[in-house]
Amino acid sequence: MSAVTARAAAPSATHAHYRRRAPARVAARPRASTDGASKASSSSSSEDPSDSGPNHVVVIPGFLSGSDAYGGMARALEATGWFTSVTVVPITRDMWYPTLLGGDFAPMLDAIEATVRSIGETNDADRDANPRRDLCVVGHSAGGWLARLWMGDAPYVNGRVYGGAPRVKTLLTLGTPHNSLEEYPFGRVPERLADVVKTGSNGSSAEGAEGAEGAEGAHPVWTAQRARTSSLSLTNFLYPGAWAAPGVRYVSVRGDAIAAASIVDVAVFLTLGTLGNFGTLGTLGEVAACVGAGVSYRTATGGDSAPGDSPPGVLRGDGVAPVEAATLDGSERVTLVGVPHQATSSRGDGDVEGAEVDSRGRWYGSPRVVTAWARRLLEPTPGGEETVFEWEIAGKGMHARTADENKRRYDKGDKADVAPRGSYDATALASALEAALNGGSDTLENVDVAAIAPFAGVDDRRTVSSTVTTVSSSSAAGSLLWQCCLAARNRVPGATTIARALLRDARANPNAGGSHGGAPGTAGDDDFFSTSPLWWAASAVEAGAGTDALDLVRELIDAGADVDAFGRYDGVEGPPLWWAAIAARNGEGRNAVDLARVLIGARASVHVRCSYGPGVVRTSPLVLAAQGVPGNGTCKELARVLFVAGARLDAADAAALALYRFGSAVSVVKSEIGA
Structure with missing residues (x-):
């Protein structure tokens, strides 16, 4: 077991599989542009919802x-x-x-x-x-x-x-x-x-x-x-x-910003998770806020957890009121992710400088947060419940439509607002994607993105024939959106732009995925290396596609992508959040932490067990991140983000980390004495 370095390798040779391209490529691609497509601003905030009467x-x-x-x-x-x-x-x-x-x-x-x-x-x-x-x-x-x-x-x-x-x-x-x-x-x-x-x-x-x-x-x-x-x-x-x-x-x-923690949770995290590297006072304040939230939540619930919480003992809320206690029976429900009960610093009049971006200054009364809930004073909540993601509150939302509305859009019988299908011929797009995924082309920038419109079969699985493969002789198959996200992982220029167009203009289903190793309609089609568009978009962040891939992740979530959908490919198995931990271990720096923040800001579960190679025991993103401490500063930051979001080190995690620390220490000693 080797010593931990700034760009730490996981304790397994299979960790190299993380950075392998998905479908085979003939030649490496140049680094994708990180400029990204311009984001469409939400028009909902400018529309007047007021009625004729006084309000x-x-x-x-x-x-x-x-x-x-x-x-x-x-x-x-x-x-x-x-x-x-x-x-x-x-x-x-x-x-x-x-x-x-x-x-x-x-x-x-x-x-x-x-x-x-x-x-x-x-x-x-x-x-x-x-x-x-x-x-x-x-x-x-x-x-x-x-x-x-x-x-x-x-x-x-x-x-x-x-x-x-x-x-x-x-x-x-x-x-x-x-x-x-x-x-x-x-x-x-x-x-x-x-x-x-x-x-x-x-x-x-x-x-x-x-x-x-x-x-x-x-x-x-x-x-x-x-x-x-x-x-x-x-x-x-x-x-x-x-x-x-x-x-x-x-x-x-209801605010969903802080997970409860006990003093024991904090002690284990600071001892094994950060090796006593407590960080800044701000970091300690966030961790301490979890303890305070735990006391307040238990005051409200009278117990350790709300129904359905996993693992037991992890309650979430705004730091004072847990989500369940802040929900009145029979009411419409709006959840504001990343919004705490009160600002940690204020000028005394409810205004907080920097509150638009810094969650530590944000609260229910911050200007952008107010605009997130004020409309509901006059307009009913669509479907009776909605969730406003953290980046939408921070001014980075991309759609007028809320994520909950987008999810309902794909429910059976709820497609009245979708434009008629059949106005776009996707043959050329499908051919371009196949060429890009099989090495026949180095770019997708020659695709006429402006022409993309709703068309029949936008979510159908299409086989991508392959003469070279890293997995098996079987072909890959998936929706066009899935193929675009796969191409983004392979750093094909233009892939993310087409993916956005499919979401915005063709109304592609963000959860229409694909798989490697099975043709559509055959046995095992969904069982062998099955993945979602979001899974590959998150993987693209780990592959170095930068902010362009991060923007695509946000847009997929805005459209209703399942943030907890498990994917499996070549020894890597887990939800999109797993790629954030992998990216941190592989030295992707700020983008790895930002990916985790985006997914957690969309209420992704941090209580997951994942794997990173054949025969490797399943572990959590928090454990993988903690293994990179202290040599990898990104891992330390990611570990803190995961802890504040509710990830905890149970007895098995603590034992595994202690063993890992011991093995790393032994390796360092051996290298020093030349053994």
Whole structure:
């Protein structure tokens, strides 16, 4: 086992297979251009979604926050030009302090009521007799469930019935822990709400509902007993889920930026993963944030993991509210990848310099983040759920269509918006690709990209005959998009440009893949070296195609490519993220880390086991990256990115890394003494 160097080789001779071209080529290609095609800007942000009626926005601050922290959010909402007015409820930080000692939330509810009554209609009699749905309420953190409480029709502890629901058009919550169990590490002082919990909003006995789910969508833990000691539990007990629907649209906006970690997780990672090389204070801060997130998430869920999480114990969220807890039953759902609960640094007015690019300065109130969710105040979420990827928030999105809309576009019976097929003859394109993949041509730049349009059979598998092969005598077969991504791996000039045209202009399915070793329709067609277009595009980054290949990866994901689809070719098996770890080990530097960020930013799973050669034990991207530390700085950076995203070193990983470290140390000693 050799010592680790700056361009570390994996502990196997088969590691050289990573850098082999995919289908055979006669001669090496010159390095592909990294300029890339110009990105099409999203047109959705410029279209006015507002209707003819007034749309007043009311922003409710979060727990222990004052209205002064939301100035930037308010200005960003005003800048859209979609709303009649934007008002931040004048809640001050000191108004929250009594609640820490068991005080109620009446002062905040009174502030919301006073603010609403000052907006729009001024005649209280008219307002009460003929309420008009002219309010779009935005609640950040605790402000979200306080808005639900204010909308309710039952008296609060101060005897007031706020009943704000009739004026509300949309309630949009930002990182609100709707389902938090409030199981704080040091306990909490219970509120005195026993007199309030007498009857439900429909007049039924609260005691009779104890232990039952009550209204449809209610969580079984929201009982009268809980409601007597917590205003959040009271809200969930009296007004479960989307209580005021369909008159009110509910939208839950959740950040997916930070994975929970325990102190043990961090200790193992810093000891074996980075060999004690802690990095900068910023890096340590990100790792420490994972520990803080773990405490906060467990406060909300009362356990180690949410249903479906893998591995157990890894919860994801915005650093304060886990994704599941921030989701209100019956609401539309918007997930903002890479957006934390609050900015780590601020000027005090909610604006953060550099927040457009640096995730450590980004939060729900950053200008570009606001534009990502503001539209949902007026327009329903397509399909009821959408995900906004991190690079789209950072201003690098390529399509007006969201990724979720693109995925649904290929569902059965949902092709009404696709242009009629048959307007383009792909014969010349197919011949050019075959020549490029078999060494008969060195370029695809002679293809008329401007002529590409929708055509019948765009996603059909086409056989690529081959006289030279690195795998077997069998031919490769795949869609034209798959062949373009394969050519991009081989650094054929023009391949990425054609791939983009097939996605944008021909409406190619980003998941229409191919395989080596089987002809279409034959046995084993999908079983032998089966891969996706995204898999080869990620491989092209490892092969040195640079930012051009990275842009293609983004565009494939924008179009709905499956970021977790496993691929297998010549000893390499794993999802696209596996190529990021391979690229880091092979010295691709910044591009390797950027590839990982793009895939993780599209919610790729980091809990995967992959292989890199025949007979090699499966391992994870985190372990492969950690093996390159300390000699490979890119591996150290990638290991940190993977850890913050939720990758963890289990007992088997830790043992394997310890053994690898020992073997490397022995090799170094032997080389020093000339053994």
